[in-house]
Structures are given as C-alpha cells and as structure tokens.
Amino acid sequence: MATNYIIEIEDYDGKKFKIITTIPKMPKVGPHRWRAFDKGFVVYDRGGNHFVPNNIRYDEGDLLFFDKDYPPFGFSLKKIHNFWGEGDMGIGEMPQDWVINCTPGQFKWKVIKMV
Numbered sequence: 001m002a003t004n005y006i007i008e009i010e011d012y013d014g015k016k017f018k019i020i021t022t023i024p025k026m027p028k029v030g031p032h033r034w035r036a037f038d039k040g041f042v043v044y045d046r047g048g049n050h051f052v053p054n055n056i057r058y059d060e061g062d063l064l065f066f067d068k069d070y071p072p073f074g075f076s077l078k079k080i081h082n083f084w085g086e087g088d089m090g091i092g093e094m095p096q097d098w099v100i101n102c103t104p105g106q107f108k109w110k111v112i113k114m115v
Contacts (some may be wrong), residue, residue, distance in 0.1 A: 006112040009092065017041040018112065019039045021049055023080060031093060034065055042094070044074065077109050101114040111112040
C-alpha cells in the first residue's frame, strides 16, 4: 500500500518547487510515480520512484526518483521512511544532469500535504 504526498523541494539558494509522489511502504511494491507541479526546475517533470531500505528491518529508507528509465536515478529524498512512518521533512540530493533552474547537490524537502 502507498500514499500520495505533495512535497516541496527547496535548494540552498531558496528556489522551491513542488512534486506529487507516491511513497511506497515496502520496496518493489508499486508502481510508484511522481510528477512535478512546477515545471522548469528539473530536466524531467515526471517518472517513477523506488524505495531503498537503509537496514534489514525495512523500517528506514530513502526514496530515489528516476525519469522513464530505471536506472539511473535522479534526485533522492533521504530517510523519507523511518521507524515511526513517513518523515515530514529532511534533506535530499539533486545531480547536476537533472538541474535546469535550481542548484545541484543537497536540498531540503518537506511534506506539504497528504492527498
């Protein structure tokens, strides 16, 4: 089972954009998709995502995003899922080749709304 979330991504220069994404509860249970509300910040405006656990209990992990091709991955939300459930804010990483109008490298993310 998965839930849809609206997430705001903000680079360290203060540029923000929003995406809607499905956050899977367990890896490889899907399909899981994402779509950008705000165009022009990253190269791709939609694609899939994949939950990658950080431990053997699967109670903590990162969410990796890709375009229509899998892999390679594009940006990631670190520790989106933890022992208590989905996180509501954190950091992520954006690779240079995915950037149009935001700064590559680390960024901040926060959940705006569950839909």
